[in-house]
Amino acid sequence: MKIQNYRQVKGKEELPGVVMHVVAGPDEGVPNFVMRVFELEPSGATPFHSHPWEHEVFIVSGKGIVKGEQSETPLSEGDAIYVKPGEKHCFNNAGNDVFRFVCLVPLIDGKMPGSLSSNTTSG
């Protein structure tokens, strides 16, 4: 068993204003899927992109928006989002505080799929 507050786990700035903390991943020897905690500064946004794996997301705090191909939905604490494999999406901070969410992805060939900046298929 490994127990750690996500704030103790060194974050990686994936993009300006977008920090990812991997709290259960290859370092922990997870067999199937990876848990990451994202913090988006008020200016922070992830790219509008798609990839062959799914996301399962839970909003922890703050105000955000998730955009899809033809949708734009406000998000707040307690919202859960399932993004299907191949579906275009992005998450934006839409408030004045940090927008925080948990986002899980499957392991692909035993590794966490690459960073936000290297796996985009568009913008």
Added chain:
Amino acid sequence: MKIQNYRQVKGKEELPGVVMHVVAGPDEGVPNFVMRVFELEPSGATPFHSHPWEHEVFIVSGKGIVKGEQSETPLSEGDAIYVKPGEKHCFNNAGNDVFRFVCLVPLIDGKMPGSLSSNTTSG
């Protein structure tokens, strides 16, 4: 994409004082893993048990305790817990408010592993 607040998803009382909301699972057609949100009333506790699959847990609010074979660790917001396959564990509410956490498990043969009450290997 499916977006829903976990409070809109009908909960199942797994045990007295322990309610589970499945927010991304077989109903959503997830390919790999299932996201559940648990609410433990102040008296609520999960059984001390083990199973062949892992847990990846994120504490959303409240005060709790996770017990292992030889450990007992207080938990609060932002804590992430990785429970290895086969490792004994239980989660107890240790406060006066609802203790809430997200807990993910892999799909097993395309299904979510069974309920807390039917998959224990020890009391």
